[in-house]
Amino acid sequence: MEEPNLNYINELAGDDNDFRAVLIGVIKNELPAEINEYRGNLEAHNFNAAADNVHKLKHKISVMGMEQSYYLAEKFENNLKESSTLLQAEFGQLLMAMQGFAASL
Amino acid sequence: MNCIIIDDEAMARAIITQMISKDPDLKLAQEFSNAIPAIKFLNQDSAGADLIFLDIHMPDFTGFDFIQTIKNPPAVILITSDKNFATDAFEYDCIVDYIVKPITEDRFLKAVRKAKAHRVPEPAGAYAAPVAAPVAAAPLQDQPKDTATEFYVNIDRRLIKIDIASVNVVEAKGDYIHIKTEQKNYIVHSTLKKIEEKLPDSLFLKVHRTYIINTKKIIDIEDNSVLIGKDVIPVSRANRPELIKRLNML
Numbered sequence: 001m002e003e004p005n006l007n008y009i010n011e012l013a014g015d016d017n018d019f020r021a022v023l024i025g026v027i028k029n030e031l032p033a034e035i036n037e038y039r040g041n042l043e044a045h046n047f048n049a050a051a052d053n054v055h056k057l058k059h060k061i062s063v064m065g066m067e068q069s070y071y072l073a074e075k076f077e078n079n080l081k082e083s084s085t086l087l088q089a090e091f092g093q094l095l096m097a098m099q100g101f102a103a104s105l
Numbered sequence: 106m107n108c109i110i111i112d113d114e115a116m117a118r119a120i121i122t123q124m125i126s127k128d129p130d131l132k133l134a135q136e137f138s139n140a141i142p143a144i145k146f147l148n149q150d151s152a153g154a155d156l157i158f159l160d161i162h163m164p165d166f167t168g169f170d171f172i173q174t175i176k177n178p179p180a181v182i183l184i185t186s187d188k189n190f191a192t193d194a195f196e197y198d199c200i201v202d203y204i205v206k207p208i209t210e211d212r213f214l215k216a217v218r219k220a221k222a223h224r225v226p227e228p229a230g231a232y233a234a235p236v237a238a239p240v241a242a243a244p245l246q247d248q249p250k251d252t253a254t255e256f257y258v259n260i261d262r263r264l265i266k267i268d269i270a271s272v273n274v275v276e277a278k279g280d281y282i283h284i285k286t287e288q289k290n291y292i293v294h295s296t297l298k299k300i301e302e303k304l305p306d307s308l309f310l311k312v313h314r315t316y317i318i319n320t321k322k323i324i325d326i327e328d329n330s331v332l333i334g335k336d337v338i339p340v341s342r343a344n345r346p347e348l349i350k351r352l353n354m355l
Contacts, residue, residue, distance in 0.1 A: 012120065023116065030116065048335045059186050
């Protein structure tokens with residue numbers, strides 16, 4: 001599986017360490033809440049709401065440099081819109097990797 | 106160019122803000138995490154905005170709903186994680202570009218160049234408001250509410266007809282009401298009480314302090330909420346008995 005990284009953030013921020021810190025701060029603040037909301041909606045079988053959560057998480061996935069995983073999220077989002085949880089396990093692993101990475105920043 | 110950002114993601118707003126700050130021709134007037142306060146801002150601030158960085162996929166009110174709500178929108182650059190709306194986007198003259206997240210600096214600059222080229226110079230001495238006058242609720246015609254089939258709302262000096270049967274939900278949001286229909290959503294400067302007076306009792310019920318629902322559009326009811334379309338609407342304890350009474354129970 002792809003590993004989260006800071007390539008995109010580093011490229012965007014260049015020498016601007018303050019801006020880099022802002023972006024990392026947003027990831028650390030927002031990601032846990034977004035993942036919790038997604039899990040809550042999935043557990044409650046609110047599939048459309050969970051699809052919205054995945055949609056929002058897609059941007060974090062791309063910001064964390066995981067281009068291939070973005071497509072996995074896109075497919076999973078479409079599955080959820082059809083009330084299917086196919087790819088849930090793979091997406092769950094992706095979220096775990098992102099959470100671990102965010103916690104290490 | 107005065108700019109505003111409307112995006113529910115803090116990450117996107119931070120990135121766009123940074124990119125705006127690097128272009129001396131751009132000035133960030135305000136950023137918003139949802140479209141409704143942005144509509145208020147555009148209606149109240151005479152400086153308005155020349156350019157809007159707009160997300161499409163936001164809760165309650167999409168970027169397209171926003172564009173349809175304001176008259177004479179300024180240049181809009183859509184910034185979204187969704188590639189599927191590109192065709193829809195170019196139905197709107199105001200949309201000058203469509204950027205798929207994650208945003209890169211090159212792509213941002215290209216979009217801004219298009220926005221600058223899109224801007225029509227104003228004739229000397231003339232002031233063209235970038236958005237129209239404040240949104241106001243139209244006086245609805247005095248038609249008996251139980252026989253009325255449509256009503257009109259005044260949005261930016263346009264009277265827009267809304268088919269009553271197509272209304273799913275009306276939600277109070279501060280000084281505005283959010284009318285959600287099967288096809289479109291509308292933000293109107295009015296109150297829940299005023300619209301309640303215009304909606305037939307046979308179809309509509311106030312289920313919560315801030316919600317009126319079309320009872321024919323209920324998909325299911327669970328505990329203290331109803332599902333209508335994709336929206337889960339809270340039902341207050343006081344209004345629940347009347348809702349249950351309306352149901353054709355087996």
